[in-house]
Amino acid sequence: MPSYDLKVNGFARRVDSSDPDQPLLYVLRGFGLTAAKYGCGLGQCGSCNVLVDGKAMPSCQLAIASVAGKSVTTLEGLGTAANPHPIQAAFVKASVPQCGYCTPGLIISAAALLAEKPKPTETEIRKALDGNLCRCGTHTRVVAAVLAASGQGG
Amino acid sequence: MTAHDSKLSRRTLLKGGALTVGFALSGLPADAIAQSVARPAGAAAGARVLDPKVVDAYLAVNGDGTVTVWSGKVDLGQGLRIAMPQIAAEELGIGLDKIRYFEGDTALTPDQGRTAGSYGIARGGMQLRQAAATARKALIELAARRLDAKPEDLDTINGEVRRKSGGPGVRFADLVGAKRFDLKLDPKAPLKDPATYTLVGKPLPRPDTAAKCAGSLVFIQDFRVPDMVHARVIRPPAIGATLTSVDEASIRHLPSAKVVRVKDLLAVTAEDEWTAMRAARALKAQWSAGTGLPAQDTLAQTLRAMPGQAEERLVGKGPVAPVPADAKTLKATYFWPLQSHGSIGPSCAIADVTADAATIWTASQGTHGDQAIFAKFLGLPPNKVRLIYIDGSGCFGMNANEDAAADAAVLSRAVGRPVRVQWSREDELAWDPKGPAQIVDFAAAIDASGRILDWKTDLWLPKSNGAGLTTTLAPVAAGLDPNPVFNTGLISQNGDPPYAAGHIEVTAHWLRDPVLRPAPLRSPGKPGNNFAVESFVDEIAAAARLDPLAFRLERLADPRGLEVTRRVGAMMKWQARPSPGGDRNAAVARGRGLAYVHYKHDEAHVAVGLELAVERASGKIRIQRVVCAHDCGQVINPDGVRAQVEGSILQTISRVLMEEVKFDRAKVVSSDWSSYPILTFSDVPKLEIDLVDRPALPPLGAGEAACCCIGAAIGNAVYDATGVRLRTVPFTPERVKAALNAGPS
Secondary structure (H helix, E strand, C coil): CCEEEEEECCEEEEEECCCCCCEHHHHHHHCCCCCCCCCCCCCCCCCCEEEECCEEEEHHHCEHHHHCCCEEECHHHHCCCCCCCHHHHHHHHCCCCCCCCCHHHHHHHHHHHHHHCCCCCHHHHHHHCCCCCCCCCCHHHHHHHHHHHCCCCC | CCHHHHHHHHHHHHCCCEEECEEECCCCCHHHCCCEEECCHHHHHHHCCCCCCEHHHCEEECCCCCEEEEECCCCCCCCHHHHHHHHHHHHHCCCHHHEEEEECECCCCCCCCCCCCCCHHHHHHHHHHHHHHHHHHHHHHHHHHHHCCCHHHEEEECCEEEECCCCCCEEHHHHHCCCCCCCECCCCCCCCCHHHCCCCCCCCCCCCHHHHHHCCCCCCCCCCCCCCEEEEEECCCCCCCCEEEEEHHHHCCCCCCEEEEECCEEEEEECCHHHHHHHHHHCEEEECCCCCCCCHHHHHHHHHCCCCCEEEEEEEECCCCCCCCCCEEEEEEEEECCECCCCCCCCEEEEEECCCCEEEEECCCCHHHHHHHHHHHHCCCHHHEEEEECCCCCCCECCCHHHHHHHHHHHHHHHCCCEEEECCHHHHHHHCCEECCEEEEEEEEECCCCCEEEEEEEEEEECCCCCCCCCCHHHHHCCCCCCCCCCCCCCCCCCCCCCCCCEEEEEEEEECCCCCCECCECCCCHHHHHHHHHHHHHHHHHHCCCCHHHHHHHHCCCHHHHHHHHHHHHHHCCCCCCCCCCCCCCCEEEEEEEEEEEHHHCCCEEEEEEEEEEECCCCCEEEEEEEEEEECCCCCCHHHHHHHHHHHHHHHHHHHHHCCCCECCCCECCCCCCCCCCCCHHHCCEEEEEECCCCCCCCCCCCCHHHHHHHHHHHHHHHHHHCCCCCECCCCHHHHHHHHHHCCC
């Protein structure tokens, strides 16, 4: 069976897969990393976003063969409930989640944005998150949390 | 609960125990608050008291100083997981950190009805409050004997009964021992004075937020049981089609993939999820033609002409009097489209069905209500069917959670193993039961001063034909339920205006046959009905050249309604003038609008005002600011109410501006986020929410009411900006542009 080497949350992982088209999302979930969620399988909702070499990408659209040799960071790799990443902490403080299903993908998108642009404007934040859908209507809290995580706003 | 407990529970799970959602409110990191183990179905059902009229169904005092609270109402993201413990802890007199909380398990929690209709707190919370008050009264009476004191001289504080004058207390656990309360809920048990509340009314944080932000909360989509198999159901290419043949060889190249067929229910299973998905795509099957759908572009005419209509007079208020000859008459027709629940996570469930029992893990709003339904099609006694709630993606009514659970149950019985069914995006948007289309006709007569002399509403709506839930797809496809029913919720409410009028009449034209399988969608029917009513009120005010805010205030009698409407006026710095105003021919026309609802005519009072811009060239509506004054009586957790109001506003903006289920003559075709788009971050306006807290009054529910004001507030603001009245939802740019080109209406 063909195998693919990649880095996941800092650890080297070897993936055996008979199908080079198997999406990264299912590889990660097979590892027990379930923060990235299946939402559409079409790259339209952002629920499955992970960082690939620092860039937010939908893991449902990434064939395992295409991420060989790359470094993947999932939400679990950013922080934990006990030791959260600053963006996670800002989301907790702003009491962002309702159902919480879209939250991991939103935090990944926000992390990619702040890594590239530490002090984005509100318009830039909204634009960076336009690929993430939320049905509960947590949007205004998300924007406030990202502003707070970037040291702007309250 | 400790991390040690949570490890224990995982081990027990592997031995075949059943997992239940439980939360400790101990301030521990939420990772440590995991699922705890419940006993297997039979034993637990025997050990637990489940009668919702009995205190022990809700509460137990534990020897370690904690109190276990069981809730039949579940946390769908609306925050009951903190609000319910706040109610219980407050009324009992114990710290919130001493509450262990379990929800939505038919073997452990009382049947409090579906978590729906904004009744989580208003009904479920009040049952829990009464149970706690009854328990508190009993604890005080027990302590009075022990301390040789009068009950009125005692109070409960920090899990102890103490003399109000001070001195040592007696722990709840030492009073109750290992016994139950054995008491019925006492409607006369004294309730705490809201002026003394220390927990209720506080914006306390939810116990699951940290886990949701860390990605460690276990959703039903993440949940696994030992020995389970992954399944995908293949839905027919046309609604009502039956399966004629399956080419099993078409998936032979995929190791572990198998075809499962139960009459017209077609599925594939595999040991891993990706293989199941590949098999579902590869499987070749032949289907009959479907039962057909009407043409979408003439849907309204089709609905009006449907056979089997039943008229029902819903409201008749005030004397019928002849309308004077000089009265002005107005008529209008409004339309609300078929809409999807649009859950971000497609539905998922796991079922383990054997010859004599079933366990089903589901994100359904109604584990208890589902029990008898699932038992019936599985041919099992209800007490042998256990449904356990696990968090899901926000459902906002009956989405496909019950369908996925029914798929899993039928398939598990067929394959003799636990089965996990995960719906696809396409399945979720195409096959979830839909919020139905609604037509609302009005006729009104007004005098020269704008008094409403006569008001008539006619509603065209599908009539629920069963007391229970809309029947799920699998039992019908599998031939296990020959009599499918549907239930749309209370969709005919709020069809009459809350304003003074000489005579008001509302008639429902109940349609026997829905166009697509319907089910309740957040605030069933009322966002559409009140969109129509509050838009038509605006039409009347405009026809009388009166300011829309003053028009409402002069005709509204309810002081709580007046309060929220006035507050919105103040937040908007409302200048009295009739609509339309300003430069209606500007390239970007700006307007303001408002709407009010007294939800179901006996629940929350909500007013919404908003400011928007209409881009004439593109037809795009840009909502800039939304203000909302909200009175839902006593507020248990203001942050929870605020979140519900924010969500109601934003989700309904999405529904009003963007959402309509599209279908061809065979099936739904709006089955992804490009054909069924929803609101994105760039289009989200600023929100200002003013909560009117009335601690001494009953809580009324906050999950839906604000939804009802959005359609009219937007339509009224577009009219204010442009002089053009929008009467058909969604207000897409194409539709707005066409309306602007057609001119004032």
